[in-house]
Amino acid sequence: xxxxxxxxxxxxxxxxxxxxxxxxxxxxxxxxxxxxxxxxxxxxxxxxxxxxxxxxxxxxxxxxxxxxxxxxxxxxxxxxxxxxxxxxxxxxxxxxxxxxxxxxxxxxxxxxxxxxxxxxxxxxxxxxxxxxxxxxxxxxxxxxxxxxxxxxxxxxxxxxxxxxxxxxxxxxxxxxxxxxxxxxxxxxxxxxxxxxxxxxxxxxxxxxxxxxxxxxxxxxxxxxxxxxxxxxxxxxxxxxxxxxxxxxxxxxxxxxxxxxxxxxxxxxxxxxxxxxxxxxxxxxxxxxxxxxxxxxxxxxxxxxxxxxxx
Amino acid sequence: xxxxxxxxxxxxxxxxxxxxxxxxxxxxxxxxxxxxxxxxxxxxxxxxxxxxxxxxxxxxxxxxxxxxxxxxxxxxxxxxxxxxxxxxxxxxxxxxxxxxxxxxxxxxxxxxxxxxxxxxxxxxxxxxxxxxxxxxxxxxxxxxxxxxxxxxxxxxxxxxxxxxxxxxxxxxxxxxxxxxxxxxxxxxxxxxxxxxxxxxxxxxxxxxxxxxxxxxxxxxxxxxxxxxxxxxxxxxxxxxxxxxxxxxxxxxxxxxxxxxxxxxxxxxxxxxxxxxxxxxxxxxxxxxxxxxxxxxxxxxxxxxxxxxxxxxxxxxxxxxxxxxxxxxxxxx
Amino acid sequence: xxxxxxxxxxxxxxxxxxxxxxxxxxxxxxxxxxxxxxxxxxxxxxxxxxxxxxxxxxxxxxxxxxxxxxxxxxxxxxxxxxxxxxxxxxxxxxxxxxxxxxxxxxxxxxxxxxxxxxxxxxxxxxxxxxxxxxxxxxxxxxxxxxx
Numbered sequence: 001x002x003x004x005x006x007x008x009x010x011x012x013x014x015x016x017x018x019x020x021x022x023x024x025x026x027x028x029x030x031x032x033x034x035x036x037x038x039x040x041x042x043x044x045x046x047x048x049x050x051x052x053x054x055x056x057x058x059x060x061x062x063x064x065x066x067x068x069x070x071x072x073x074x075x076x077x078x079x080x081x082x083x084x085x086x087x088x089x090x091x092x093x094x095x096x097x098x099x100x101x102x103x104x105x106x107x108x109x110x111x112x113x114x115x116x117x118x119x120x121x122x123x124x125x126x127x128x129x130x131x132x133x134x135x136x137x138x139x140x141x142x143x144x145x146x147x148x149x150x151x152x153x154x155x156x157x158x159x160x161x162x163x164x165x166x167x168x169x170x171x172x173x174x175x176x177x178x179x180x181x182x183x184x185x186x187x188x189x190x191x192x193x194x195x196x197x198x199x200x201x202x203x204x205x206x207x208x209x210x211x212x213x214x215x216x217x218x219x220x221x222x223x224x225x226x227x228x229x230x231x232x233x234x235x236x237x238x239x240x241x242x243x244x245x246x247x248x249x250x251x252x253x254x255x256x257x258x259x260x261x262x263x264x265x266x267x268x269x270x271x272x273x274x275x276x277x278x279x280x281x282x283x284x285x286x287x288x289x290x291x292x293x294x295x296x297x298x299x300x301x302x303x304x305x306x307x308x309x310x
Numbered sequence: 311x312x313x314x315x316x317x318x319x320x321x322x323x324x325x326x327x328x329x330x331x332x333x334x335x336x337x338x339x340x341x342x343x344x345x346x347x348x349x350x351x352x353x354x355x356x357x358x359x360x361x362x363x364x365x366x367x368x369x370x371x372x373x374x375x376x377x378x379x380x381x382x383x384x385x386x387x388x389x390x391x392x393x394x395x396x397x398x399x400x401x402x403x404x405x406x407x408x409x410x411x412x413x414x415x416x417x418x419x420x421x422x423x424x425x426x427x428x429x430x431x432x433x434x435x436x437x438x439x440x441x442x443x444x445x446x447x448x449x450x451x452x453x454x455x456x457x458x459x460x461x462x463x464x465x466x467x468x469x470x471x472x473x474x475x476x477x478x479x480x481x482x483x484x485x486x487x488x489x490x491x492x493x494x495x496x497x498x499x500x501x502x503x504x505x506x507x508x509x510x511x512x513x514x515x516x517x518x519x520x521x522x523x524x525x526x527x528x529x530x531x532x533x534x535x536x537x538x539x540x541x542x543x544x545x546x547x548x549x550x551x552x553x554x555x556x557x558x559x560x561x562x563x564x565x566x567x568x569x570x571x572x573x574x575x576x577x578x579x580x581x582x583x584x585x586x587x588x589x590x591x592x593x594x595x596x597x598x599x600x601x602x603x604x605x606x607x608x609x610x611x612x613x614x615x616x617x618x619x620x621x622x623x624x625x626x627x628x629x630x631x632x633x634x635x636x637x638x639x640x641x642x
Numbered sequence: 643x644x645x646x647x648x649x650x651x652x653x654x655x656x657x658x659x660x661x662x663x664x665x666x667x668x669x670x671x672x673x674x675x676x677x678x679x680x681x682x683x684x685x686x687x688x689x690x691x692x693x694x695x696x697x698x699x700x701x702x703x704x705x706x707x708x709x710x711x712x713x714x715x716x717x718x719x720x721x722x723x724x725x726x727x728x729x730x731x732x733x734x735x736x737x738x739x740x741x742x743x744x745x746x747x748x749x750x751x752x753x754x755x756x757x758x759x760x761x762x763x764x765x766x767x768x769x770x771x772x773x774x775x776x777x778x779x780x781x782x783x784x785x786x787x788x789x
Contacts, residue, residue, distance in 0.1 A: 199648060
């Protein structure tokens with residue numbers, strides 16, 4: 001067993017072949033996701049979130065670098081992962097019941113029929129209804145039932161809640177988190193908005209322009225930043241710290257910083273919310289990336305992953 | 311609890327794992343194939359019974375025969391016409407099979423994105439493709455075999471002691487092995503094209519055309535490529551077609567005949583006739599020393615069947631191998 | 643059984659909301675010694691928050707001696723917070739003061755700000771006490787920022 005769910009080392013993916021320049025969907029992505037985390041992958045549309053998840057699901061081969069899932073190459077861990085793509089692919093000609101039967105047939109020995117059935121019946125879905133007749137939210141529910149019924153060790157969900165109404169979103173997220181907590185499942189959820197994920201997740205990867213901009217346990221990331229307000233000029237007082245973003249507020253200045261020591265007296269400091277941190281980073285694309293120690297690749301294990309891939 | 315009971319209710323009997331999935335996903339196509347066989351069998355039985363129940367009262371009528379059967383001269387004529395049509399129709403089975411495998415079975419999964427569902431279950435993508443190929447191959451065989459049987463049943467009244475049909479396009483393939491080999495090749499071509507093109511309709515069109523072109527192209531050159539048997543004789547007089555023909559066997563297939571000159575050059579069968587308007591009289595300046603006949607005896611049927619089947623199965627294996635290679639590159 | 647309601651916009655840390663709502667239930671007598679708190683799974687299922695957040699809140703309550711975890715059984719209330727229970731003299735005094743404040747023209751925010759500043763003065767010398775005595779929803783925000 002391994003305490004690492006996903007580890008990416010200098011992962012890069014270019015679509016459309018080497019002739020097309022600038023087609024990198026991911027570039028130089030390195031991070032480590034500890035097992036049993038509930039991880040939010042956030043970032044603007046087109047940042048590379050889906051590409052990242054598809055690599056972990058074993059559906060894409062990296063152009064460069066490696067990705068290791070549950071200690072092995074993604075193709076060797078199909079049984080232990082579940083993946084729900086953004087468009088929730090399902091076979092339209094099957095009924096709901098037949099879709100769950102498919103989960104049983106394709107995952108013999110792992111399939112938890114009662115859990116999958118519970119998720120479906122919680123949504124008042126007719127088991128005899130054809131998938132093509134379902135609404136987007138109902139399809140999402142069936143796709144999640146299929147993913148959870150597999151009892152995966154790693155659950156990869158690409159924009160899982162986008163199609164759901166608020167009530168179903170809350171209820172499904174609750175079920176998902178309760179099951180994950182009970183089974184020790186690592187969950188990775190991508191979203192272009194933080195929203196509900198902020199309370200559901202304890203780990204965060206902020207992806208921007210194909211790179212990891214922030215990575216780490218949410219508590220650690222929040223602790224690494226300070227919101228400071230004061231009246232002095234920016235340069236002198238905040239010089240020792242990394243300033244992510246600063247804005248004039250009236251006569252003073254509000255800035256999000258990564259303190260490198262005590263903040264000069266006269267500045268009022270406060271703990272930023274996760275949303276403050278994300279927004280500041282999104283508004284400042286040039287801010288340096290930050291990976292907390294728990295999110296950093298360990299050199300030893302990345303060597304091993306290279307050997308596995310090779 | 312009734313919902314839960316419905317969820318647990320199983321259908322599909324003994325099929326398990328990816329086989330259940332593949333058969334369930336393509337159930338309408340499989341039913342269509344079965345319906346095709348049943349319809350063909352029903353028509354065949356109807357025509358055979360009709361031909362037996364309404365024997366020919368007259369033939370060789372001048373003008374329209376007064377008593378017709380469904381617009382044909384007789385039930386027997388309709389049976390024979392239908393048998394001819396059926397032989398040609400059988401040649402289009404590879405088109406159908408290639409198109410179905412390439413489009414609905416493979417490319418549609420890639421086009422609609424359901425492959426991301428299939429490939430992230432416990433069964434690997436290679437298993438996914440292998441199952442599809444196996445189901446398609448079994449289904450294709452189960453479709454072609456009864457249709458071949460139905461064709462033999464249709465033409466049974468017309469195969470007398472002399473079998474001259476065995477070289478005909480359609481009839482030759484419809485003896486069984488060759489058509490099955492082309493159908494299996496169509497399965498492999500369909501898989502390869504489906505994975506290459508990744509879009510349902512273009513994949514169906516391309517795979518259908520390629521699958522059909524194989525038997526069509528080979529059927530055109532089949533008897534030219536396989537080595538002929540040749541008989542020769544002195545002089546120019548004894549010649550085939552004049553009633554005093556050398557006996558090459560009544561069910562042999564004559565390819566070419568003619569004269570051989572002193573220099574060894576072959577002249578066409580009508581070389582003398584063109585000059586003298588007489589097959590038997592040859593001008594001396596042609597220096598004809600002997601005659602020849604190139605032909606395929608009926609025994610070649612089995613050799614050609616064997617060779618063609620083997621080549622097509624080898625091509626099918628190569629195409630399937632290429633499909634797996636391609637899959638390995640597109641999946642991880 | 644208490645049911646937690648997580649206010650995602652309040653800015654108060656989620657685990658603190660659980661701590662505060664548990665204490666509120668203790669003060670109001672909705673929870674009494676021996677009562678069982680909902681399991682982490684139940685809380686997660688109804689609130690859709692991270693399981694670790696629930697565990698963190700329960701650990702905090704345990705650290706303060708209010709609840710105890712019994713292995714395999716669940717988390718149980720050890721003692722109540724009776725001081726501000728409904729009907730206690732302190733509460734009626736506060737209610738009387740609040741109605742006087744309202745009669746003198748203070749609005750809800752003014753009262754909350756006044757109360758918060760007095761709270762700050764009175765309890766400033768006790769570090770870590772912020773989460774302890776905060777009860778009413780309006781002052782959670784200041785308490786949360788301090789924590």
